[in-house]
Amino acid sequence: MFRTVILQIRNQVARLNNVRYFTQEMNETANIEKCVNNVTLLGRVGADPQKRGSEHPVVLFSLATHTNYKYESGEFMQRTDWHKICVFKPNLRESVYKYLKKGQRIMINGRISYSEFKDAEGKNVFATSIIADDIIFFQ
Incomplete structure (x- = not known):
């Protein structure tokens, strides 16, 4: 005891x-x-990736995702959302630029980013983009 x-x-x-x-x-x-800013998207590439910048290079492309819903009348509809994807990681950036093509299905893990800049007319423009940390290619 x-x-x-x-x-x-x-x-x-x-x-x-x-x-x-x-x-x-x-x-x-x-x-x-502690904060969380995670985005996972599964969709199709809207256009071939573009490489921009030399000092801080980035690869940009668009991704389409869609949602299906049903009206009260019973008619099915599909809403498509377009996302601007930015790839900064060097190895991922090169793979995306070399192998990703329009129409290909991919899954992206990353984070959402909001930015503001002035256009040629001096007006404030707001932009939303997804900064990709990982991309899975589907065949």
């Missing part, structure tokens, strides 16, 4: 130490917040 009590006390102390350590760790990183 005495041995059981000692084991229980030792376990409680270990738990308290872990809590104390965790609390200390949280205080040190209290200003760091």
Whole structure:
């Protein structure tokens, strides 16, 4: 019985130490917040990829995804969404530029990015793009 009590006390102390350590760790990183920005798209390539830039090269292409829905009348409809895909990773960028073709089916894992710039007339233009981290080619 005495041995059981000692084991229980030792376990409680270990738990308290872990809590104390965790609390200390949280205080040190209290200003760091975890966030998630993940996008997964499965669709078809809208146009052959284009390479732009020399100092910071990027490969750009469009991807079409669609959603099917049914009207109250029973008629089925399909809505197509177009996504601008940017590939910055060097090896992925070269593979995409070399092997990806219009109409090919692919799956993209990446993150969404919003940007703002001025056009030739000086108006603010907002753009949304997907920064690709991984691309799976389907045959």
